[in-house]
Amino acid sequence: MNVLQEIIPNVKNMKQLQNLVLARRASQIKEELRQSEFSNLCFKFTCSQRVRKPFKEVINVSWGDAHKTGMKPLSFVQQVLAACLYPQLVNSDRLPVGVRQRAQSLLKGCDGGSVGSYTATRGISERVHRVSEFITRRDGGAPSYPENIFISPGSQWNILNVLVNSEASHRTGVLTPVPCYSIALMSIRGLGAVTVPYNLNEEQGWELQVEELHRALESAKGVCNPVALYVINPGNPAGYVQSRKSIQEVIQFVSEKRLFLLADEVYQDCVHGENSEFVSYKRVLAEMGPPLSDTVELASFHSASKGFMGECGLRGGYVELVNLDLAVMKYIYKLFSTDACAPVLGQFALDMMMKPPQPGDPSYPLYSMETQHIRTTLVHNVKRVLEVVNNLPGFCCQPVKGVFAFPRLHLPPKAIQKAKEMGMQPDAFYCMRLLEEAGVIVSPGCDYGQKEGTHHIRFYIMTPEDTMEEVLRRLSSFHTQFMKDFS
Numbered sequence: 001m002n003v004l005q006e007i008i009p010n011v012k013n014m015k016q017l018q019n020l021v022l023a024r025r026a027s028q029i030k031e032e033l034r035q036s037e038f039s040n041l042c043f044k045f046t047c048s049q050r051v052r053k054p055f056k057e058v059i060n061v062s063w064g065d066a067h068k069t070g071m072k073p074l075s076f077v078q079q080v081l082a083a084c085l086y087p088q089l090v091n092s093d094r095l096p097v098g099v100r101q102r103a104q105s106l107l108k109g110c111d112g113g114s115v116g117s118y119t120a121t122r123g124i125s126e127r128v129h130r131v132s133e134f135i136t137r138r139d140g141g142a143p144s145y146p147e148n149i150f151i152s153p154g155s156q157w158n159i160l161n162v163l164v165n166s167e168a169s170h171r172t173g174v175l176t177p178v179p180c181y182s183i184a185l186m187s188i189r190g191l192g193a194v195t196v197p198y199n200l201n202e203e204q205g206w207e208l209q210v211e212e213l214h215r216a217l218e219s220a221k222g223v224c225n226p227v228a229l230y231v232i233n234p235g236n237p238a239g240y241v242q243s244r245k246s247i248q249e250v251i252q253f254v255s256e257k258r259l260f261l262l263a264d265e266v267y268q269d270c271v272h273g274e275n276s277e278f279v280s281y282k283r284v285l286a287e288m289g290p291p292l293s294d295t296v297e298l299a300s301f302h303s304a305s306k307g308f309m310g311e312c313g314l315r316g317g318y319v320e321l322v323n324l325d326l327a328v329m330k331y332i333y334k335l336f337s338t339d340a341c342a343p344v345l346g347q348f349a350l351d352m353m354m355k356p357p358q359p360g361d362p363s364y365p366l367y368s369m370e371t372q373h374i375r376t377t378l379v380h381n382v383k384r385v386l387e388v389v390n391n392l393p394g395f396c397c398q399p400v401k402g403v404f405a406f407p408r409l410h411l412p413p414k415a416i417q418k419a420k421e422m423g424m425q426p427d428a429f430y431c432m433r434l435l436e437e438a439g440v441i442v443s444p445g446c447d448y449g450q451k452e453g454t455h456h457i458r459f460y461i462m463t464p465e466d467t468m469e470e471v472l473r474r475l476s477s478f479h480t481q482f483m484k485d486f487s
Contacts, residue, residue: 017182018428019062019443025432026058026441033057055439059471061459062443064236064267064403066310069463071377074370076363077309077352080106081345084115098362106348115348119341121333123151123318127347131318134354135282142286144320150332151342151350153315158335159299162328163227163260164193173224174262175216177208179406179448179456181236181264194224199451202408205398206240210249217257228260229253234267234278237448237458239402241276247284255296263300266317267402269307269353270462272379276401282322298322304349306403308374310462316346374462378403381461381468388472392479403462406445409455415486427455433482438474 033053060068067073076099083089083103090100090107109124111117122128128146135144152158164172172193176185177200188195198216200206208231220226231250233242242250254261263281271278282300286293303317321329356371357363382400389397389407397407411426419429425446434440445456461468 017186017447018425018431019182019441019447021428022062022431022435022441022443023060026060026435029053029435029439030058053439054437055474058435058439058441059467059474060441061461061463061467061471062441064306064460065312066308066460066462067312069460070467071310071374071462071464072370073311074309074367076102076357076367077311077349080352081348084345084348087113096362098357098364102352102363106351110344115344117344119344119347121337121341122146122149123342123347124344127151127351130351130354131320135280135320139280139283139286142283144282148321148324148329149318150321150336151316151318151347152336153317153339153342153346158339159262159319159321159332160188160191160193160228161335162332164191165225166192168225170223170225173220173226173228175213175220175226175229175259176449177230177232177235179237179445179450180230181232182443182447184230184232184264185449188230194220196220196224196226197449200235200238200240202238202398202451202454206235206238206406208242208246208250210253213250213253226257226259228262230262230264231281232264233281234265234271234402235404236264236267236402237404237443237445237456238398238406239400239404240398241271241273241278241401244279244284247279247281248288251281251285251288251292251296255292261296261298263298265300266303266306268302270378270403271401272375272382273399273401282320285322295323297324304346304353307353308371309349309353311346311349314346314349315343316348316350317342318350377465378462380465381463384468384472385461388476392476394483395479400461403460404458405461406448406456406458409445409457411455412483412486415482418486425455427457430455430482431457434475434478437481438478440471440474440478442475 033056079095079099080103083095083100084106087107089095090104107113109126128149128151131149132144132146136142173196174188174193175198176195178197185195196216198212201209217226261281265280268278280300281298285296285298300320301317304314305312357367385400385405386397389395394410395407397405409427409430411430416426419426422429425444427444427446431442431444434442442457442459450456
């Protein structure tokens with residue numbers, strides 16, 4: 001037996017993501033294209049030895065990574081980080097005055113005035129307070145307390161260590177949406193818990209229906225002991241946004257069933273479309289009043305990796321804990337202490353997301369222009385995705401209110417049979433062909449869980465407009481030929 005599996009049996013529960021298989025193949029194709037281009041320049045190979053692909057580059061829209069797709073980082077954020085890394089810039093005139101002031105303020109919170117120093121377990125005190133102020137402002141004055149906030153390296157799952165009881169006769173269960181963010185599923189299973197799936201209603205725009213939560217909870221009897229409900233709002237991979245009424249129903253449900261509520265809200269800045277508004281679980285809970293606001297246990301998550309900032313590589317996020325017992329909070333503090341602290345640059349990025357430049361600040365005009373450009377691009381791309389995808393035979397995409405499209409793919413029986421012969425899931429087979437023949441990486445629905453008998457693909461739409469147009473052009477051309485080949 002593999003030594004790792006002997007040490008960590010739960011590794012066996014972590015399914016191989018097809019998106020990682022696609023990523024490895026994409027790296028190989030990029031190298032083949034590079035070598036082909038080099039050989040063409042050097043005339044070292046005959047035509048028969050050269051890689052022939054109908055594209056010159058691979059476009060990856062499979063990850064929620066704005067910078068990977070080519071979106072420009074926000075100037076204010078990058079400039080402040082540059083000054084924090086090289087403090088000599090703070091006293092020069094090479095950067096705008098607003099940038100230098102912010103960098104100076106951030107560095108004051110660091111021991112030794114350096115980003116290379118450790119910070120407190122919760123994060124730098126001033127940064128934690130900034131998060132608390134942001135939450136209170138966002139939630140219409142509902143109080144947020146710094147002692148309930150932990151800044152982390154983007155990982156949400158420390159909290160699950162408190163919930164999972166490895167010594168119980170029944171394994172711990174967590175209710176998870178279908179479809180669901182794939183890393184969340186892997187993390188839950190990797191800790192030894194059982195995922196208890198509840199289906200979102202695709203035909204109703206991926207609506208979360210409380211009747212389905214009751215069905216899922218009933219299905220867990222005799223299988224595991226459900227202790228938590230995991231929700232993603234705005235949705236990933238399906239770009240939906242929950243209504244206030246839906247959130248209220250979920251809160252009532254977890255209260256009745258005595259479940260811990262895990263609210264993944266990292267895409268809250270990217271909501272768009274008519275009648276679409278992000279409302280946090282914390283705000284709705286507070287507005288529902290006692291006894292719910294005093295008793296429902298909630299962990300809500302946000303991150304600098306997502307939204308308009310898109311600083312995935314800096315690894316900065318936070319979790320706010322609501323209504324937890326003081327004894328449990330002490331244990332959680334110990335748990336976070338094992339990570340020493342979150343990266344300092346990630347904490348700084350989070351601070352700038354919590355309080356970006358305001359009207360009247362020297363850096364505001366440029367910041368406002370850049371964020372407005374991102375908003376306009378996102379709205380444009382959503383419109384184009386729905387126009388193009390819903391006009392392709394075999395595709396059907398629900399309205400997109402976030403940053404992901406998750407269209408349903410009706411594959412011909414011959415394509416499904418071919419995938420089966422190759423030992424692949426049908427939508428993974430489709431995605432591999434799309435990569436090989438069109439040079440586009442999207443994620444297959446099988447990575448996220450999907451209703452049996454359905455197939456989907458997921459792709460990220462916060463990309464430059466010309467990149468999105470090229471993706472849609474290649475997808476349309478490939479899909480037309482694919483459907484013809486397997487009809």
